[in-house]
Amino acid sequence: METEQTVGIGIIGMGWMGMTHARAYRQVGALFHDSGVHPKLVVCADDVVQRATEAKARFGFERATTEWRQVIEETSVEVVNIAAPNHKHLEIVEAATAAGKHVFCEKPVGRNPAETKAIYAAAHRTGVVTCVGYNYRWAPVVQYARQLIADGKLGKLTHYRGRFFASYASHPRAVLSWRFQKEIAGLGTLGDLLSHAIDMAHFIAGDISRVVSQQETFIPQRPVAPEGEGTHFTLGAEGPTAPVTNEDYVGALVQFENGARGTLEACRIITGPKCEMAFEVHGTDGALRWNFEQMNELEVYLPTEGGFSDGYTRILSGPSHPFHNYFNPGPAVGLGYDDLKTIEAYQFLQAVHTGKQGQPGFREAAAVADVQAAIQTSWEEDRWSSI
Ligand SMILES: NC(=O)c1ccc[n+]([C@@H]2O[C@H](COP(=O)([O-])OP(=O)(O)OC[C@H]3O[C@@H](n4cnc5c(N)ncnc54)[C@H](O)[C@@H]3O)[C@@H](O)[C@H]2O)c1
Structure with missing residues (x-):
């Protein structure tokens, strides 16, 4: 033992x-x-x-x-x-x-x-x-999706669409928290939200080789945040405003090293989606799609003989999927965001305990950074950029 x-x-x-x-x-x-x-x-x-x-x-x-x-x-x-x-x-x-x-x-x-x-x-x-x-990697059905792909069930991957559409800054009076200030946050949505979507693309579909991108700051001024109070979900009163100094939106066409083609997109001011961290992946033999807003559901398309029952099947998170059983013994008794953080903390502590570096560590963050650098180069120079 x-x-x-x-x-x-x-x-x-x-x-x-x-x-x-x-x-x-x-x-x-x-x-x-x-x-x-x-x-x-x-x-x-x-x-x-x-x-x-x-x-x-x-x-x-x-x-x-x-x-x-x-x-x-x-x-x-x-x-x-x-x-x-x-x-x-x-x-x-x-x-x-x-x-x-x-x-x-x-x-x-x-x-x-x-x-x-x-x-x-x-x-x-x-x-x-x-x-x-x-x-987001740690959702039991995302782990299962990764396994299906690794087992070759989707065949050769052809398409991947990853996105993180959040509405936290859709109100123009959402305060100018540190997130909107280049000096403190650095990159805007490319750092804050697209980092999750790039890591997920690496996890699900593999390394990215080339990108072409665009960015926009739709709300250029925001109310000044009270010192030591509030978060980026706080709405400010009428009063002084200051400039937003990083991007609200970033979108990119991407090519993967395995030949798949697709898109990555993130926005913090979009209306409609609230926390749509999602992906759709297609291969020659099937497809998968997942959206954090329905985090305990994975839609799987694996064609049936003759096509009589063809269509996406909704799989609900359950004890047969990784980690689920630690939280609940029952199928469809779902997990939430905090549970992903608990799995993450557990995985990290296991790595500390055994001395074996796990994933995602700083190596995976550096791989995300390489893609972010190429995306930034692309929007600055208005051209395709290689990783
Ligand atoms: N993984 C995710 O889903 C996720 C979600 C939200 C935020 N984040 C990341 O987590 C980090 C924190 O974000 P947050 O939303 O919790 O921000 P936050 O503003 O809610 O909290 C930051 C805290 O740090 C404190 N702080 C500031 N300067 C400090 C200093 N010098 N020493 C000690 N404390 C200091 C602030 O007072 C504040 O309480 C960021 O890097 C953010 O990108 C990750």
Whole structure:
């Protein structure tokens, strides 16, 4: 039997994601209880003092601080979990990896492709275990879709359409949070949303070889956000506005190394879809489609003899699909977003426990960064760009 291990966790940034990660580590202990690895919430950091102290009280951290460096200095912290805004990621990863800590970093990892590559290099030098928040991979039916493709059930892939259409900024009074500011966020939708869609394309359909893209900022001014308050879902009052300095929309035609053709698109101001992180993939022998808004459903098309019952079949997430059984023993008793974060935390802790780097780590983030760099080159130079 594997030895038991308690892993000390420090989380930096206790906003939306920091709290989600804290819940996920707590759930790992309850749901994957016999895995041999037990996360312990040691310290949480946020530069807004009440966010740090509230998180300590809510999730049971031993300590709270406003100084992220104290998380890294704490000897009982083995995992540094980064959920601060993007401009802090490089500095924190460099300090954490230099101290020999394993690192979870939220996407898009760096503010831009160069920073993501620098983050990958810093971790690679020290050999620590890494993980990135490409959580949509972990939906049980997405794992099953990947398996069907790997088993050749779709034949040779011909088409892939990936997208992330979110409405979080569709209201013109959605405040100018850090996400809309190039200085803090770096890339706009290409970093925030398309990073998920590119990673999913890599996971489902393989490497991308060439892209041609376009981008747009549809809402160029937004209300100034109150200091230390609100998120990117907050609506501002009438009052002073400031410029949005990164893109709302990005779209690209893509070619895959295996010959498949397709599109990748993301937008944060679109109306209609709320959180449509979705893909459709077609091969010579069949097709699949999935949309996070119906995250427990996978539509599978595998032609039948004679074509009499041809059509997409709706498969519901159930205990025969990866991970589902840890949450519910019943078919169609569905999982939610937080459960994806719990699976992600579990997979990361297993990698820390065994010392074997898993996927997606910083290597996969660097691969996403290469595609982002090509997309950016394409819109800047108005031409196809190779990866
Ligand atoms: N994987 C996903 O689905 C997903 C979803 C949302 C956000 N994210 C990523 O997670 C990260 C955080 O996003 P969020 O939505 O949680 O943002 P947020 O604004 O809700 O939270 C960020 C928190 O970091 C704190 N902070 C800022 N500077 C700090 C510093 N120097 N030290 C410590 N704390 C600091 C802020 O006070 C805030 O509480 C981003 O990189 C974002 O891209 C990923």
